[in-house]
Amino acid sequence: RGSSMNESVKQESFFGRYYILFIVAAYIFSVAMRYIWVDWASAFPQFFWNSQLMINTNDGYFWAEGARDILAGFHQKGDLSPVSEPASILSAWLARILPVSFETLILWMPAFIGSLLVVPVMLIARTLGLHRVGIVAGFITGIVWSYYNRTMVGYYDTDMLTIVLPTFSLWLLILSVREEKNRYLFLMALSMLLYEWWYPSAKALEMAFGATVLIYTLLFERRKLFNYKLLIFIVIAAAPISIAIKSLASLLIFLYFHFYGEKSERYILYILAAVVSIFILLGGLGPIWQQIKGYILREAVDSASAADMVKLHYYAVSKTVREAGAIPFEIFANRISGSPYLLILSVAGYILMAVRYRIMLLALPMLGLGFIAMKGGLRFTVYAVPIAALGYGYLSVWLAEKLEAYMKDSSRAKKLSSLFILLMLGLSLYPNIVHIYNYKVPTVFKKSEVEVLDKLGKIADREDYVLSWWDYGYPIRYYSDVKTLIDGGKHTGRVNFPVSFALCSSQTASANMARLDVEYTERELKKESGKRSDDYMALMMKDYGFEEPSLFLESLEDSDLKLPAKSREIYYYLPYRMLPIFPTVKLFSNLDLETGKSRKSPFFYKVPFVMREGKIMLDNRSYIDTKEGSVHFGDASYRLNTFALSYIGRDMKVHSRIDRIDANERLCAVVMKSYNMLLLMDRSYFDSTYIQLFVLGNYDKELFEPVIVTPMAMVYRLKR
Secondary structure, three states: OOOHHHOOOOOOHHHHHOHHHHHHHHHHHHHHHOHHHHHHHOOOHHHEEOOEEOOOOOOHHHHHHHHHHHHHOOOOOOOOOOOOOHHHHHHHHHHHHOOOOHHHHHHHHHHHHHHHHHHHHHHHHHHOOOHHHHHHHHHHHOOOHHHHHHHOOOOOOOHHHHOHHHHHHHHHHHHHHHHOOHHHHHHHHHHHHHHHHHOHHHHHHHHHHHHHHHHHHHHHOOOOHHHHHHHHHHHHHHOOOOHHHHHHHHHHHHHHHHHHHHHHHHHHHHHHHHHHHHHHHOOOOHHHHHHHHHHOOOOOEEEOOOOOOOOOEEEOHHHHOHHHOOOOHHHHHHHHHOOHHHHHHHHHHHHHHHHHOHHHHHHHHHHHHHHOHHHHOHHHHHHHHHHHHHHHHHHHHHHHHHHHHHOOOHHHHHHHHHHHHHHHHHHHHHHHHHHHHHOOOOOOOOHHHHHHHHHHHHHOOOOOEEEOOHHHHHHHHHHHOOEEOOOOOOOOHHHHHHHHHHHHOOHHHHHHHHHHHHHHHHHHHOOOHHHOOOOHHHHHHHHHOOOOHHHHHHHOOOOOOOOOOOOOOEEEEEEHHHOOOHHHHHHOOOEOOOOOOEOOOOOEEEEEOOEEOOEEEOOOOEEEEOOOOEEEEOOEEEEOOEEEEEEEOOOOOEEEEEEEOOOOOOEEEEEEHHHOEEEEEEHHHHOOHHHHHHHOOOOOOOOEEEEEEOOOEEEEEEOO
């Protein structure tokens, strides 16, 4: 390995002696930068609930629900509460021992836990004897765009440990190869098992680590038996069996290597061959392929049905998830390093570092996974952050030493060298700090919205269902303690279709579909897990004797349709925030279920209400003439089907006036006076349950009754 004096990047004993203090300083800096959002958000009373800022990530309410139910000691069957999920378990455990409110805990957990990333990053540099590199990388890595975004205060999600744990594994991999001590093998295996426990999708990265170690060994150290020991533990960690069994197997093999020493070395390759064979026989490659298929080879249509049911084709949710799509290079670079030029410097630094310390090639899986983001979506960029930070740190120190060697005056050279490193650090920190100052994301819900859900929780029973779009599923369950049909995790095309149909169709069809969806959901929950199906549309068609989905959907317009017995109440949660995404909601039911082909998207336009010279202006050349009942787009004009005006009165009821103009036309205009908003839409949107109930308050009294009416959200109870 060579002594530190012979390293290409010289080290000063001062940095090594006080390294722990630099780690603490980098950690405090990372946490402190996250307070910027708190300072900004604290100025908005609507971001508070129970005297605390609310979280700013939708998925956080999923883990919070699980922790809440763990602390309560019970939950309902089929309520999808994650009581066995690590994030919920950790949160509940911390809630029991820390003297803070639960709201405060989940708000700050991402900042304090996520900032731990600086520790393994700086330990990697220390293991290589590169203390100044570690210090530069440590201060950078905690605040880079993508990592900050996913571990900021309020971003309560599994991301707070999803990068920390594999970076610890990488450090232990490097430490194991350099030190060749069995104890590091066992610690590395435990870190990988902990990573898998926290994040079940960890297997792909674990296997990538294994493949990299194998290639590294064959190229550079194929005679080193210790590396094959390392592979044994990696393959065990990635095997598709329970973590308890893998922990036991890792412990037993570790004890065997520890107590038998050199005698065990003759069997290392045999043990490795056996472990790999068992891994393949157990289907260990299957989950990895599924992840590749899900993120890289995305399909536009989601299709599935049991063998004895009609095969239906649904809209694939991946087509609407921004973080699962390809991203431009500039955004990609910004998220990994802060800017394109910083990413280029970071990659150049990593290459230099890997040339001098080839053991850094073991970091390629994390760097490579980060680069997959250009195709697989921005969520992957965080994996490259710690490696890019190390690369940038190395380049900074390497250039500083070149400068120092060029200078003849040694005392002056050292000062300039240190100033140069600080300058390089500042150049990297600046764009990321600017981003932090400008990244002002709101809380998931505002206080007025939570008040609606809190009130709903006092009205509805825990077994009742709330029908709404999947974006709001987790917060609904957390604040109202009810069941939902779809949420941020349960939103495949199959389960989304009935909800989309219920929101976008007529009130009669909506009511029928909602009751069917809820009762079929409950019916399937009562079955053994292996016999359940979530293709409720196919089940409904089979039971009602339909082979063509279009005919079945038409039958839902029948108010006398025989429905399953009512087992619980159903509430419609209709928020104002659904209005801008309503065309996306419709995508999931606006298709031919037999072919999966989407129908032409109906026209939908939303714009602030502006009145000028008796005309409602859409833009400088487009307007609505209310006297003529027409809409004008430049030189072209069209008659309106309907013109409506709605507002929320002091009695907290929605009042509307609806004027039918020309039944042969498709365009409808609605002025939402209370929101100073104009909607111009196709008649199919106008007739939808969401528009009729929320925008116009025009509900069928035989089917619905308003329970809560506010400008931000409304709740209706389904009567049938």
